[in-house]
Amino acid sequence: MNKNAVQRTNVIGGSEAGVAVSVDMDKDVIHQTNSLFWDTAGNEILGATSLPLYGAFVSEEQCRLFGDVSGTKLLEIGCGSGHSLQYLGERKAGELWGMDISENQIEKTRQHLEEHGLSAQLFCSPMEDKCGIPEDYFDFVYSVYAIGWTTDLEGTFERIxxxxxxxxxxxxxxxxxxxxCVAAEKDTLVFKKSYFDESxxxxxxxxxxxxxxxRKLSTYINALAKAGFVIEELVExxxxxxxxxxxxAFARKAGMLPVTFVIKARKL
Incomplete structure (x- = not known):
């Protein structure tokens, strides 16, 4: 941890959650910390976000970003407990593939899909790393509330x-x-941190x-452009x-500012 660590407010889900302490960016340490988090108490603490929901108050049933997936090859980045793969598998996807940094999550996915008569090719790996997933192969790559965990956004988008x-x-x-950046305090929304702080x-x-x-929204958009994507839709x-x-209070906050964003981009 940085000897000059700075404490600040952290917003997770609908409210402030704990105190955020600034740390040095060390890829290996971050991967170890986050894989342990999801191997142990991750689902119990943060729950599991999966299709048809993209996150709080945004759904595939409303946005219809996938369209017809029948016969297509799909890869999920951060497959979690397997519910999104199930959702698309039940819509006749041709091949299901998934990856996650947590061995525990991979096993949950495997068991969940088996219970629903489905199967997938699964890989346990950080999303930044090469792990044997084929190239120039998939019709769709998608991620539901997982991309933000990457330690290398530009590298991850290039790999995708x-x-x-x-x-x-x-x-x-x-x-x-x-x-x-914004927390709800009674009937007021209060800025708690700088939008430009990406530490x-x-x-x-x-x-x-x-x-x-x-990360700033522009950071995601610019990284997509650098990786050769064109954005087709941004949902806020x-x-x-x-x-x-x-x-x-969380729903009322969502009525005043976006709490989830979804991007659909196409490889040029």
């Missing part, structure tokens, strides 16, 4: 581009960066620790029906 066929589609979602930080949640960085709006189904 290598997996896709020419004209293939990359869809991913993550916490909207403006949401990570790495660690947060202790119970007995577990995770390490992340909050919250689903009115989903917000109205929850009468709480």
């Amino acid at each position: 581009a290598s997996y896709l066929k020419l004209g293939g589609v990359f869809i991913f979602s993550w916490s909207h960066p403006i949401h990570k 790495w930080y660690s947060v202790a949640l119970g007995d577990s620790t995770l390490t992340l960085a909050d 709006a919250s689903d009115e029906d989903l917000m109205q189904s929850q009468d709480n």
Whole structure:
């Protein structure tokens, strides 16, 4: 940890969660910390976000970014417990592939798909690393609330581009960066950190620790362009029906600013 570590507010989900402490960017340490988090208490602490939801208040059923996936080859980055692969498998996808940094999550995916009569080629690896996934092979690569864990955004997008066929589609979602800056206090929204702060930080949640960085939206867009993608759609709006189904401060916040973003991009 940085000897000059700075504490600041951290926003996870709908509220402030623990105190974020700035840390030095060390890829290996971050991978070790985050794989341990997901091997142990990750799902219990953060839950599991999966299709048809892209995250809070945004759904595939509303956005329809995939379209018809029948017969297509799909790869999920950060497959978690396997529910998104199940969702697409039940829509007649031709091949299901997944990768995750956590051995525990890979096993959960395997068991979950088997229970639903499905199977997938699964790899345990950081998304930044080459791990045997074929290149120029997939019609879709997608990620639901996982891309933000990467330690190398540009390198990850370049690797994802290598997996896709020419004209293939990359869809991913993550916490909207403006949401990570703003906390709800009673009936007021208050800025708690700079939007431009992309430094790495660690947060202790119970007995577990995770390490992340909050990137600007332009950082994602510019990295996509550098990797050879053209953006076809950016979703920021919250689903009115989903917000109205929850009468709480988080839903009210989502009515005033985006809490989730989704990007659909195509490999040129």
